[in-house]
Each structure stands twice: as C-alpha cells, then as structure tokens.
Amino acid sequence: MTATTEPGSAPTVTDFRDGVRAWLDANDLTPPADHSLDAQVVQLARVRRALYEAGWMRYGWPVAVGGLGGPAVLRAVLGEEVATRDLAEPGIYSMIEVLAPTVISYASAELAADLVPRLLSGEEQWCQGFSEPGSGSDLASLSTRAVPDGDSWVIDGQKVWTSLAQYATRCVLLTRTAPGHDGITAFLVDMDTPGITVRPLRTMHGVDEFAEVYFDNVVVPADRMLGAPGDGWRVAMDLLPHERSTCFWHRIAYLFTRLDRLLEQTAIPDDAELGAAYLALHAARCRSRITQDRLASGAHLGPETSVDKVLLATAEQRLFDTARELLPGAIEFDDPVWRTEYLYSRAATIYGGTAEIQRNIIARRLLDLGKE
Incomplete structure (x- = not known):
C-alpha cells in the first residue's frame, strides 16, 4: 500500500497505521549493523526520504510546506511505528517535531515553504541552539547577543549541548537583543555562515551527539528572524509542547x-x-x-x-x-x-x-x- 499524495485526503488514524505497517512490511528500511552516530544520521536521512517519497512523512503537516494535511496525531503514529521497528534512533528522528512546527509558526510563509520540505524529506538536518555554558535550565539568562546592522544582524556568543550541530544545515537560534524575557529574539541561521565554529563533545556513553557552537561576528539577514524582535521567549515556550x-x-x-x-x-x-x-x-x-x-x-x-x-x-x-x-x-x-x-x-x-x-x-x- 502507498499513501495517497492528494492534499486534503487524510485517512483515519486506524487506516493510516495499517497503511504504514503494510508499507514498512513491504519496504526494507532495516538499519545497518554500524551503530556509530555517522551511521545513525545517514539512516535517519534514508528513512525520512523513503517515507516522504511514499507520502507517509507528509501527513499531519500543512499543505503550504509540502504536507498532505490531516491531524498532527498521524505524525505521532508514524514516529511510533519507526521507533517500534528500530528504524531510526528516536531522539534524532523526533527533532523534526520540535523544529519544523517552530519554523512553520514563526518564519515567513515563503521561507517555511522553501525550507521545511528539505527537513521533512531528509535532504537536510537541523539543530536547536538554546542552551549556553551559563544558561542551561535557566534559559532566560542566555547571553549570545544579536546586534542590528542595516538589513542584517550580527551574532556573537556560544551555545552548548547542541545536538547534531556538526551535521546540521540550519539552526533555530535564541539570542539576546535586549534585557529580560522580552529581549530574546530567535533566528533561523544557516550553519555554513562564516564565523560559525562547531566542536563536537564526546559524552560518557561514547557518542559525539552534542556540540559546542561558537558565533563570531556571524551576519544573519533580517528576514531569517523568527517572528519579531523580542519574540524569542514565546518561540521557546511554543516549542516546548512539541518536545x-x-x-x-x-x-x-x-x-x-x-x-x-x-x-x-x-x-x-x-x-x-x-x-x-x-x-x-x-x-x-x-x-x-x-x-x-x-x-x-x-x-x-x-x-x-x-x-x-x-x-x-x-x-x-x-x-x-x-x-x-x-x-x-x-x-x-x-x-x-x-x-x-x-x-x-x-x-x-x-x-x-x-x-x-x-x-x-x-x-x-x-x-x-x-x-x-
């Protein structure tokens, strides 16, 4: 069975689950024996690409960003089937559920329509730049600073515990633009921008899943801001329910x-x-x-x-x-x-x-x- 690719014709949850299971039974996405992080990221892209091309990955997402519509619970069902079959590591698979809704809600319609399908289809991996050495659980104390400069913003600072930053094409980044909660502003930053340095961190379980990310005079176009200046705290709070x-x-x-x-x-x-x-x-x-x-x-x-x-x-x-x-x-x-x-x-x-x-x-x- 293959998913329909006609927008607006979402199946019931039961039919969707049955269809996904039948499709996965007929299409071998078994991961390789290699359990390295590199292999996990490659497998993640493979799974997303196959599910996107078959239509399953597109359900539950707005038509405006390449989705097929339907309730978001269909995404939960799909991820459950992927996790149950051990097809992709659930932590990195589920990052899409945090980052894509944020960009859909706060980026311009044009930007979301251009970039979100790349994430859904496995073409790109994104990361989340929130925590800092001095502001982990106390997120509101972050100090990475963004300063306006004409039609751009210049960002300086450091993030830490940034999952998969070394593989990421984009980063949903929180910065400080003024004091207090209302002085936090979010951007969607291209990770190949000059001035960004990524240093993977080896954890005690032997995997470089996390990284430090340094921003040194990183110039970001103003149209990459998510929402308006000062909306960053709201972006973070809206992200939490998805996480x-x-x-x-x-x-x-x-x-x-x-x-x-x-x-x-x-x-x-x-x-x-x-x-x-x-x-x-x-x-x-x-x-x-x-x-x-x-x-x-x-x-x-x-x-x-x-x-x-x-x-x-x-x-x-x-x-x-x-x-x-x-x-x-x-x-x-x-x-x-x-x-x-x-x-x-x-x-x-x-x-x-x-x-x-x-x-x-x-x-x-x-x-x-x-x-x-």
Whole structure:
C-alpha cells in the first residue's frame, strides 16, 4: 500500500497505521549493523526520504510546506511505528517535531515553504541552539547577543549541548537583543555562515551527539528572524509542547521495545523488577496520551508538561537500572549496545530541563506550594 499524495485526503488514524505497517512490511528500511552516530544520521536521512517519497512523512503537516494535511496525531503514529521497528534512533528522528512546527509558526510563509520540505524529506538536518555554558535550565539568562546592522544582524556568543550541530544545515537560534524575557529574539541561521565554529563533545556513553557552537561576528539577514524582535521567549515556550508531546510519545514507544528485548534476554525473570519497570513506562505512556489528546484539541500546554518530563525520565532510568540488575555483567563487560543506552539514560533527568527544575515547576505552578 502507498499513501495517497492528494492534499486534503487524510485517512483515519486506524487506516493510516495499517497503511504504514503494510508499507514498512513491504519496504526494507532495516538499519545497518554500524551503530556509530555517522551511521545513525545517514539512516535517519534514508528513512525520512523513503517515507516522504511514499507520502507517509507528509501527513499531519500543512499543505503550504509540502504536507498532505490531516491531524498532527498521524505524525505521532508514524514516529511510533519507526521507533517500534528500530528504524531510526528516536531522539534524532523526533527533532523534526520540535523544529519544523517552530519554523512553520514563526518564519515567513515563503521561507517555511522553501525550507521545511528539505527537513521533512531528509535532504537536510537541523539543530536547536538554546542552551549556553551559563544558561542551561535557566534559559532566560542566555547571553549570545544579536546586534542590528542595516538589513542584517550580527551574532556573537556560544551555545552548548547542541545536538547534531556538526551535521546540521540550519539552526533555530535564541539570542539576546535586549534585557529580560522580552529581549530574546530567535533566528533561523544557516550553519555554513562564516564565523560559525562547531566542536563536537564526546559524552560518557561514547557518542559525539552534542556540540559546542561558537558565533563570531556571524551576519544573519533580517528576514531569517523568527517572528519579531523580542519574540524569542514565546518561540521557546511554543516549542516546548512539541518536545514534550510527540517526541515523548516516540521515546516511550522505543523504550517499550527495550523492555521487550530485556524480557527476551533475561534467563531468570524478576517479576517485581520487571513489573515496576513496566508500570513506570505505562504511567509515562498514559500521561503522554493525555498530552497528545490535549494538543490535538488545540489546548494550550503549560507547566503540566513538567509531569510528563519527570515520569519519562524516571521510567527510562528505572528500565535501564532493571536491565543492569537482570543482565549481570552485560552493561559492564559484554554488551556495548546495552552499555551505551544505560549510560545515556543517566542524562534523562538532566537534558530538556533537569528533574529538580521540573519538580520545582510542579510544586510552584501546579500545586501552589510557593517559592520555598
């Protein structure tokens, strides 16, 4: 079965899922045995390209940017099928769910129509330049500065923990143009612009997924601004629901495949440990489903998504802690795949907003417990 390529003729969720599954059964997108980051990025482009050409990747996106329309939940279903079959690493696959909606919402219609199809089709990889050495969870304290210069802006500063920056063609970048929250401005920057230096960072799980990015007198045309001067904080806050809805849904689907793998490899199951890991994942999935439904209904997502973040981080670490308990020596000595994923899970309570910050948000803004 091949997806229809006629805009405005979106299938039901059930028909879409059945069609995707049938198409994936008939088209082999199995990744190579090479688990390096280079290979993962190549595989990501391959998967996106194949799904785009077949039409599946275009559902759930506006017709104006090369999509076929239909509800955004179709994108969640597609990503779930990709994650469940282990066709692409879910973290880098899901970046599209953060960056494309931001550009669609804030770039000019002409710019979005030109560039978003390149991301959807796998022709380009993009990155997100938010965090800085002195402003991680405290994003509002960022200091990378943009200064107007005629019809352009000149950017100076440094970003860090920028995923896949060394592969990226564009960067959704937050800069400081004035004091305070209203002094943050966003740009879509071409990564080959003179003055940009990318330095990959080797993490403890042995992958250069993150990078430092330096901006030294980088000239960016004014028409690459996302929104208006001072809209950057709003851009960041609008980006968050996508990060904590569809992206989380994909991640949870992937983690369930890891639980299945653990069950297959466990010689002497510990029902209590496995049950606790399953319940943690199931709780995160149920909460994520509520968020997906609210986003689909057009509801505004706010501080309640911090609950999603805490549940997902807790479930991920519990799963890999269970794997370490039930597969003695595998993570330490025998299995590089389990070891890499276990080490990566240690960062689950840090990236995307630390667990401490998320619990503070829950306490102050949801439970009204005050600032202390």
